[in-house]
Amino acid sequence: MATMPNTFIIGAAKSGTTSLYDYLHQHPDVYMSPVKEPCFFAYAENPPEMAGPGDAEANRESGVVYTMEDYRALFSRATNESVVGEASPVYLYDEDAPRLLQDQCPDAALIAVLRNPIERAYSHYLQLLQSGREPLENFEAALDAEDERVAAGWEWSWHYRRMGLYGQQLARYLEYFDREQLHVYRFEELTEDPPGFAQTVYRMLGVDPSFTPDTGVRRRATGVPQFDWLHRFIGTPDHFLRRWSRLVLPEVVRDRILMTVRNANLQKPPLPDVARARLEDVYRDDVHRLEALLDRSFSDWLTTDDPRIADDG
Template structure:
């Protein structure tokens, strides 16, 4: 129904969720929330909402602009798939909700996620292999960055175990309400994936034929400015909340503009062949489970 989300992109991070949500946002009969990642349903990763803000009323305000012309209303929160509670909470919210899951080769996902967490200031170890080896210590609460929002984000082995995560989704959501998209397919033919997704959502094709790359690997131009915009100080946040309340708006957009100006798109360095092989061995069983769940041979990912 208009004004209430009925589809959810669950993640995983760095699997094309931003690209797909932006393509869908441009469709005149699809509404995608801003911000696209409210993370309302993953109450085990409670970092997005200020105290007292995690309410259904606050969440649904993100969809106030949705109207009867929108045949599909949704959002895309990349940590929903990793969350132990999100899929179940979504089904309690709307048992008929449609769910999109995006997956990727974990050997690619781990260094890509590491780079994204570096950009978001959740990660302070510059080398992905070194960060991988810190997982045990971090699980004990040691060697955690002071700016990490959720320490579990730094457990790369668990975050990239997409087979186990999809199994959890299927335990909560009827399979006919789930569409799984493999990132390789999106990269190879974004138009075909887009049209399949529209069909899944019950939305007619708008004839779109251009699909630019979105959310490429990025770094900060200025580290001090990054700290200010990614982790703004408390007094600045309080002032912004007051201004938004008086103005009656959800977002001011000032920090977003500064972040964009401080953003540099760059090619991520390749991990070593030895570390890539270690990741293939680590994820072999999980990749096999993922392939079995979606009925697809993914053995090339761990070959």
């Protein structure tokens, strides 16, 4: 019987989970699923309707699995690695995932990287805008459309506002897992010192912390392309220049060059102040819940002119 994972990166989406997956994948004592986001424990009982633009295609391309047989097959090549894992950011958000994970992997280590939920929501919006799936070119209009989209069965990526309620989401996990199994980091820890962050996680997982991963390229940066033709080229695997590059460049070098060019082609419009203020009101109570849950301050996510924020020191 194939090995089941003992480590899960559960989220949050657009908070560096792809980079963390990559750092773990590079470690010789870690086996990570070849499919980064199998999403099995979110989709096993209640598969999403995939009613939004490009939902079905995006999930098919990412390799989402729906059966235990297919899920176990992802780990069939694990050998003597002490850490076996996967990274499905939907797990933090999904209501069923904590229960299903505890049922199948009760001793698992759970890793959550939390980003300012306002910035996270905007980044997710820009990602779907960048991919051509988001038809609304105004972030506030997309927020206004969220309830209707959720009711219509659009998949979780469109739940911009809902996905940032970390206090509510982590509370669900603590109903099924011991606090010691839940390892929560801030997005800034990853972005400000990627090698140091990776080694912190290695140490927590009990693998050699002296290993230094290649952290030179940002994965899944978001923004609006300056040149659409260049963005389309980089995202087209069968383009003749991409095929030619496979013949003359090692995969690691080719990947680095393409990601560097892709990221340089992206511009990130500033988050409108009105949308920021609106989301601060949405998240304020949940941020306080998160602080109480983790005994840790997240007051920098909100403006300091609110009396409750000021009292938190």
